[in-house]
Amino acid sequence: MIKIATAECFTHGKIGRELHALAQNYENSFGRDYIENPKQYGDFNYNNLSVTCSLFIPTIEAVVKILNVKNPPKPQKLIKGIKVYDENGDKNVSKIMAKAVKELTNCDIAIGTTAGVGHGGISVITDNYEITTTTNVYANLCENNSEKLFQRSENGIKKTLEIILLLLNNKIKEIEKLENIEVIKRKN
Numbered sequence: 001m002i003k004i005a006t007a008e009c010f011t012h013g014k015i016g017r018e019l020h021a022l023a024q025n026y027e028n029s030f031g032r033d034y035i036e037n038p039k040q041y042g043d044f045n046y047n048n049l050s051v052t053c054s055l056f057i058p059t060i061e062a063v064v065k066i067l068n069v070k071n072p073p074k075p076q077k078l079i080k081g082i083k084v085y086d087e088n089g090d091k092n093v094s095k096i097m098a099k100a101v102k103e104l105t106n107c108d109i110a111i112g113t114t115a116g117v118g119h120g121g122i123s124v125i126t127d128n129y130e131i132t133t134t135t136n137v138y139a140n141l142c143e144n145n146s147e148k149l150f151q152r153s154e155n156g157i158k159k160t161l162e163i164i165l166l167l168l169n170n171k172i173k174e175i176e177k178l179e180n181i182e183v184i185k186r187k188n
Helices: 014-023 060-065 087-105 146-168 172-176
Strands: 002-008 049-056 077-079 082-084 109-114 121-125 129-133 181-185
Touching: 002 014, 002 087, 014 049, 014 109, 014 146, 049 087, 060 082, 060 087, 087 109, 087 121, 087 129, 109 146, 121 146, 129 146, 146 172, 172 181
Parallel strands: 002 049, 002 109
Antiparallel strands: 077 082, 109 121, 121 129, 129 181
């Protein structure tokens, strides 16, 4: 069984929910909003997948108290406690969040997402890889442009799910071909 855990901000826990629906073989209105044909990615048996938890972590306080991150980078701004970083900060903090949820849950695949000003940050951490990327949509949380924020969130959900499905099917070379992606092989 491959266990997945998420610590999500701008994707609102939808990545975890979608992966849970896939693992449970749910379809249509009950959770499968983004993955239409998982078999197009390969022959992985999704019954061997389990979502340990899917956390919505928008605030710096939750990063500290829920994820047990001792000294997270200081956000550029706080909006009702919600952390706002620039794009590089988002990429860094998404990795910190993924590593923290991996350590807390001892899962096989950990996902962290956060987005303030820019394209956001998405990280997928396994024992073998650190994958970090951004969405393809620029938005600014401080401007409160709901449509742009929604587009960035949707793009982040879809891109992360694509990375996970490729990863589960051992298609690292295809992941490396995605736009604005960094894949680091971890030393075991």
